[in-house]
Amino acid sequence: MLKELALITITVSNLAQVESAWQQEFDYQVAERGKVSTELADYWDAQATAGSDYVIMQPANKAPVYMRFIADPAMQDYTPMTSTGWNVTELLVRDTDKLAAAMADSAFEIVGPPKDLWPAPDAPRAMQVLGPGREMVYLTSNNRASAALGLDDSMPLAERPFIMVLGGSSMQLMTDFYSGTLGLPIDPPSPFKITMISMANNLDPDTIYPLAIVRLTPGYLIELDELPATIGARKETKGYLPPGVAIVGFNSDGIDAPVEWLSKPRPIAEFPYNGRNAGIFRGPTGELVEVILPVEP
Secondary structure: OOOEEEEEEEEEOOOHHHHHHHHHOOOOOEEEEEEEEEEEEHHOOOOOHHHOEEEEEEOOOOOOOEEEEEEEEHHHHHHOOOOOEEEEEEEEOOOOOHHHHHOOOOOOOEEEEEEEEOOOOOEEEEEEEEEOOEEEEEEEHHHHHHHHOOOOOOOOOOEEEEEEEEEEEHHHHHHHHHHHHHOEEEEEEEEEEEHHHHHOOOOOOOOOEEEEEEOOOOEEEEEEEEOOOOOOOOOOOOOOOOOEEEEEEEOOOOOOOOOEEEEEEOOOOOOOOOEEEEEEEEEOOOEEEEOOOOOOO
16 A cells, blocks of 8 residues: 655756755755665666766655655756656645745746635645756645644745656546555546646647546545646656656555566665665556555564
8 A cells, every 4th residue: 555655756957956946945955865876776677877866855844755856967858747657746835825936036937826726715725836957846735735744834835745646648547556456545537727738738728637636644645637648658768767757655564466566675775765675666657656665673
């Protein structure tokens, strides 16, 4: 079973700028930096990444969810939201409008200004930004999620990733996998206008997309977006990680379901695994899902 989000691995075109921007605008702190080891590269089946620079960051309040950014100059050729797979990291924020004002002249491009997601007094309020490494990030204030995570008004302006957005060509295929195979509860799909998808693919801004929510441990979600058939699979280069959001890691008590393992669970010595067993399997759109198991007694 997938539980909390734990480790988001993203390839970026300019690592130094990404680190600086996440520090300055989100007050994220560096927890670890270095070069990708042969052990990790083999675990990812991405041997060509060995020796690449990386940095691992986390929110200022040390919330237990890490962002791992890996340098990949080829990311310059990647356009977010134009392929299936993991597309967006969504951060929980305290005040969307205040954050937007602070980011007006930042290294992030505001591609979607703050707005309520639906007409209700306590509706989540979200904005969308594109980072200097071409990473797509949603920034959302959500009182229900904050309460579920035990957060109050003392939380940082930008806190942890709490939703990951997955795009696929078939909602049925995605829900069959995450509900039927993995046994996770899913809210039925609803019609939404998803401006970022339409903008990135030159589609009518009034295009409607089916959207479903996979429920994990309270406070954490996966958003499933059904994409038009014209949006194909992400182009991957053998020996490298997928561009953009490459791997999404979850805490887990184990996976008994029949999944397509890229790397079966094994102990990983490096931070933030610290000797815990972790494994990676492919989901229904080819997305890489990482499970990180608890410390054995």
